[in-house]
Amino acid sequence: MTTASSADSTRRDFLFVATGAAAAVGGVATLWPFVSQMNPDASTIAAGAPIEVDLTPIASGQDIKVFWRGKPIYIMNRTKKQVDEARQVPVASLPDPATDQSRVKEGHDQWLVVIGICTHLGCIPIAHEGNYDGFFCPCHGSQYDSSGRIRQGPAPANLAVPPYKFVSDSKIQIG
Amino acid sequence: MSGPSEYQPTNPALQWIERRLPLLGLMHSSFVAYPTPRNLNYWWTFGAILSLMLGVQILTGVILAMHYTPEATMAFRSVESIVRDVNYGWLLRNMHASGASMFFFAVYIHMFRGLYYGSYKEPREILWILGVIIYLLMMATGFMGYVLPWGQMSFWGATVITNLFSAVPYVGDSIVTLLWGGYSVGNPTLNRFFSLHYLLPFVIAGVVVLHVWALHVAGQNNPAGVDAKTEKDTVPFTPYATIKDMFGVSCFLLFFAWFIFYMPNYLGDADNYIPANPGVTPAHIVPEWYYLPFYAILRSIPNKLAGVTAMFSAIIVLAFLPWLDAAKTRSSKYRPLAKQFFWIFVVVCVLLGYLGAQPPEGIYVIAGRILTFCYFAYFLVLLPLLSRIEKPRPVPNSIADDVLAKTGSKTAPMVSTVIALMVAGTLFAGSAQNARAEEEMSPPSQKWSFAGPVGKFDRGSLQRGLQVYKEVCSACHALSYIAFRNLADPGGPGYSEAQAAAFAADYKIKDGPNDQGEMFDRPGRPADYFPSPFANEPAARAANGGALPPDLSLITKARSYERGFPMFVFDFFTQFQEQGPNYVDALLQGFEEKPPAGVTIPEGSYYNKYFPGHAIKMPKPLNDGQVTFSDGSPATVAQYAKDVTTFLMWTAEPHMEARKRLGLQVFVFLILFAGLMYFTKKKVWADAH
Numbered sequence: 001m002t003t004a005s006s007a008d009s010t011r012r013d014f015l016f017v018a019t020g021a022a023a024a025v026g027g028v029a030t031l032w033p034f035v036s037q038m039n040p041d042a043s044t045i046a047a048g049a050p051i052e053v054d055l056t057p058i059a060s061g062q063d064i065k066v067f068w069r070g071k072p073i074y075i076m077n078r079t080k081k082q083v084d085e086a087r088q089v090p091v092a093s094l095p096d097p098a099t100d101q102s103r104v105k106e107g108h109d110q111w112l113v114v115i116g117i118c119t120h121l122g123c124i125p126i127a128h129e130g131n132y133d134g135f136f137c138p139c140h141g142s143q144y145d146s147s148g149r150i151r152q153g154p155a156p157a158n159l160a161v162p163p164y165k166f167v168s169d170s171k172i173q174i175g
Numbered sequence: 176m177s178g179p180s181e182y183q184p185t186n187p188a189l190q191w192i193e194r195r196l197p198l199l200g201l202m203h204s205s206f207v208a209y210p211t212p213r214n215l216n217y218w219w220t221f222g223a224i225l226s227l228m229l230g231v232q233i234l235t236g237v238i239l240a241m242h243y244t245p246e247a248t249m250a251f252r253s254v255e256s257i258v259r260d261v262n263y264g265w266l267l268r269n270m271h272a273s274g275a276s277m278f279f280f281a282v283y284i285h286m287f288r289g290l291y292y293g294s295y296k297e298p299r300e301i302l303w304i305l306g307v308i309i310y311l312l313m314m315a316t317g318f319m320g321y322v323l324p325w326g327q328m329s330f331w332g333a334t335v336i337t338n339l340f341s342a343v344p345y346v347g348d349s350i351v352t353l354l355w356g357g358y359s360v361g362n363p364t365l366n367r368f369f370s371l372h373y374l375l376p377f378v379i380a381g382v383v384v385l386h387v388w389a390l391h392v393a394g395q396n397n398p399a400g401v402d403a404k405t406e407k408d409t410v411p412f413t414p415y416a417t418i419k420d421m422f423g424v425s426c427f428l429l430f431f432a433w434f435i436f437y438m439p440n441y442l443g444d445a446d447n448y449i450p451a452n453p454g455v456t457p458a459h460i461v462p463e464w465y466y467l468p469f470y471a472i473l474r475s476i477p478n479k480l481a482g483v484t485a486m487f488s489a490i491i492v493l494a495f496l497p498w499l500d501a502a503k504t505r506s507s508k509y510r511p512l513a514k515q516f517f518w519i520f521v522v523v524c525v526l527l528g529y530l531g532a533q534p535p536e537g538i539y540v541i542a543g544r545i546l547t548f549c550y551f552a553y554f555l556v557l558l559p560l561l562s563r564i565e566k567p568r569p570v571p572n573s574i575a576d577d578v579l580a581k582t583g584s585k586t587a588p589m590v591s592t593v594i595a596l597m598v599a600g601t602l603f604a605g606s607a608q609n610a611r612a613e614e615e616m617s618p619p620s621q622k623w624s625f626a627g628p629v630g631k632f633d634r635g636s637l638q639r640g641l642q643v644y645k646e647v648c649s650a651c652h653a654l655s656y657i658a659f660r661n662l663a664d665p666g667g668p669g670y671s672e673a674q675a676a677a678f679a680a681d682y683k684i685k686d687g688p689n690d691q692g693e694m695f696d697r698p699g700r701p702a703d704y705f706p707s708p709f710a711n712e713p714a715a716r717a718a719n720g721g722a723l724p725p726d727l728s729l730i731t732k733a734r735s736y737e738r739g740f741p742m743f744v745f746d747f748f749t750q751f752q753e754q755g756p757n758y759v760d761a762l763l764q765g766f767e768e769k770p771p772a773g774v775t776i777p778e779g780s781y782y783n784k785y786f787p788g789h790a791i792k793m794p795k796p797l798n799d800g801q802v803t804f805s806d807g808s809p810a811t812v813a814q815y816a817k818d819v820t821t822f823l824m825w826t827a828e829p830h831m832e833a834r835k836r837l838g839l840q841v842f843v844f845l846i847l848f849a850g851l852m853y854f855t856k857k858k859v860w861a862d863a864h
Contacts, residue, residue, distance in 0.1 A: 012858050015851070015854055015855055015858055016855060016858075018851055019848075019851040019852060019854075019855045022844075022847065022848045022851050023421075023848070026844060026845075026848060029844075032263075033262070033263035033266050033267065034234070034238060034267075036262040036263055037238060037241075037242075037261050037262050037263050037264060037267060038241075039262055041242075041256070041260040041261045041262065041264070042259070042260040042261075042660070042664075043256060043260045043658070043702070044260075046658065046660045046701060046702035047702050049700065049701065049702055057690075
């Protein structure tokens with residue numbers, strides 16, 4: 001008697017566990033489309049394709065702002081003075097150490113290409129302002145140098161360098 | 176929700192909360208300990224199914240609203256981009272659109288169940304009236320939701336339904352202007368409908384809470400219609416009712432999934448894949464199926480105000496049901512006459528629904544009037560009369576007795592079966608005649624590789640179809656919902672991304688303004704859409720003898736033809752939904768040099784066998800040998816037509832293959848799950864019988 005009823009209850013437990021597990025698996029699988037739909041849609045992703053920018057109109061000491069994937073990108077044609085300043089500062093003294101060489105493309109040293117979004121809380125720093133001949137963020141006072149590196153203020157990191165390459169001496173492709 | 180709870184949690188933290196806010200106790204007494212009659216049948220699971228559907232509609236609706244644009248010039252396109260570009264957007268949209276139909280389907284069963292078992296009778300009058308209010312709110316919500324895609328049926332449905340209010344004496348026109356927010360249905364109308372469509376489901380949810388509260392105060396009715404008296408008559412809600420409801424829900428989900436994955440447009444109207452056009456009314460304007468009986472009532476009365484009044488009365492009369500039917504016996508099981516008339520009433524409603532979809536002419540108008548009379552007679556004459564003259568059979572002493580007597584004989588509802596058969600026969604004969612009349616008009620059914628539950632696009636055919644579009648159709652027809660990148664999408668023509676980019680680069684795309692403020696041409700990129708052949712609509716009309724060549728992106732979904740009864744019933748099971756492709760294919764091959772005798776075609780038009788009215792402004796577009804395929808396929812019109820139609824089916828539904836693939840997985844799971852639920856339910860109930 002006892003063995004029969006315990007076998008029966010094991011079978012019942014198995015059924016309940018299997019049903020519960022199936023319900024759980026189905027529920028979780030159903031959730032996926034509801035989460036996935038929040039990600040960028042296909043047209044947004046397609047619109048984020050690489051863009052080409054002609055550098056010829058940018059004179060020395062000037063900069064332009066272009067948009068890629070909804071983000072402002074500063075392209076700055078730095079003067080000799082700006083480049084020298086960026087290279088003379090001891091790297092070890094920087095909050096987020098990085099050489100200027102590592103932030104530009106070799107052979108195109110005057111061109112600085114950075115994402116113009118403050119690494120503090122996402123405001124857009126103003127070019128050619130602040131104490132370091134670079135960028136100044138009006139929101140919370142972060143200051144970046146002429147290599148886009150953080151020098152002063154609450155921002156924790158340097159301005160990010162987007163993926164880009166020189167297609168020719170006067171044209172870059174961002175993305 | 177019935178009195179103070181005896182529930183005491185053991186966890187001290189929960190006890191602390193419970194003393195201050197007895198939420199758990201409320202849940203426990205409402206959904207765990209709540210005594211539910213032990214003789215409920217599966218018709219009672221539709222309450223749970225409806226709760227689920229309300230949840231599904233709110234959830235999918237909130238998500239669709241994240242991607243939808245409620246603006247008259249962008250709404251249609253935003254719905255298309257949901258379906259085409261948003262991850263699983265097609266799934267969410269299908270869930271929401273067919274979910275509305277499922278919601279109504281379930282509510283009708285729920286209502287008929289209440290009608291049959293007398294669930295509206297004392298002491299459940301308020302419960303019933305709350306249900307009627309929910310139903311009215313559902314109708315308003317469903318209607319406004321149908322307007323949002325801003326297709327032809329959306330627009331004209333909105334126009335016709337809002338114009339119902341113009342029947343109100345003296346202030347009718349002012350009310351309509353107020354509803355529209357303009358001089359006609361337009362962007363302000365769309366905006367307010369979107370806002371209200373978002374609001375009303377939450378109002379429904381609120382009334383549902385009242386509905387459940389009233390239910391839990393009065394207690395559930397049951398098939399025997401006698402009150403629960405002792406412990407033996409009831410079982411606790413959990414696990415018994417919950418498990419049973421979940422089994423019912425899992426079966427219902429199978430039905431629901433059939434629409435989502437295999438017949439997403441079965442209940443929709445092809446015209447709604449044509450963007451709203453305030454200048455042209457669709458030839459056959461019909462509401463969604465769930466409004467059809469009331470639409471039939473509206474049309475069967477030849478006076479505007481009287482028709483509108485009759486239509487609204489047909490719903491309002493339900494609220495008075497508890498007083499119209501004064502019979503003491505609740506369940507129709509014990510009312511031999513009421514039972515027969517109930518089934519006749521069901522048939523009347525179904526027939527009214529059928530008539531609502533037919534053109535208002537000839538026999539249909541007369542039938543509509545007779546059935547409208549029957550509908551009202553049931554409530555206003557028959558039920559009051561029956562409660563006086565009918566001799567009900569004795570009801571069981573208790574629910575427990577009813578359960579024990581379950582093995583009793585089952586009397587077949589003879590009369591109603593005969594009536595149902597007769598009705599089906601008449602319908603069949605009627606529509607067979609119709610079908611014969613329309614036979615020569617109906618395009619022949621072709622064999623399509625993408626038909627059926629596992630159908631896939633023929634890649635070669637898609638590529639050839641693209642070639643035909645590019646070399647022939649694109650001279651006049653736009654394809655503006657398709658981007659070059661789509662050519663490399665999975666489930667499409669099967670090009671690589673590099674091939675798609677190269678294809679795009681052949682096109683000149685207008686871009687700008689540049690730094691000088693000027694527009695300029697540049698080579699196409701994968702993200703660009705197929706450019707339209709004409710700058711704007713007047714330019715397109717001017718070049719085509721006044722006719723506008725339609726955008727072809729959605730053409731295979733925007734064209735259809737009547738299949739008639741009983742074909743449309745079979746189509747549901749065979750998953751036939753290729754009316755659009757059949758029509759497009761037939762149209763391309765349906766040109767004839769000389770119209771048949773007696774048919775005159777106006778100057779500048781051409782005779783086409785399958786075009787409605789036969790006079791088409793498009794000259795014969797395809798001729799043998801016009802396009803040369805590199806894969807050696809025959810250079811014939813038949814081949815061109817088939818390939819370009821296959822291609823246009825893909826442009827209309829680029830994710831068809833994903834839909835069918837996911838559908839198969841979901842069905843395997845749901846069948847398995849429903850099976851498990853069945854055995855679990857049996858096990859749980861084993862000791863209750």
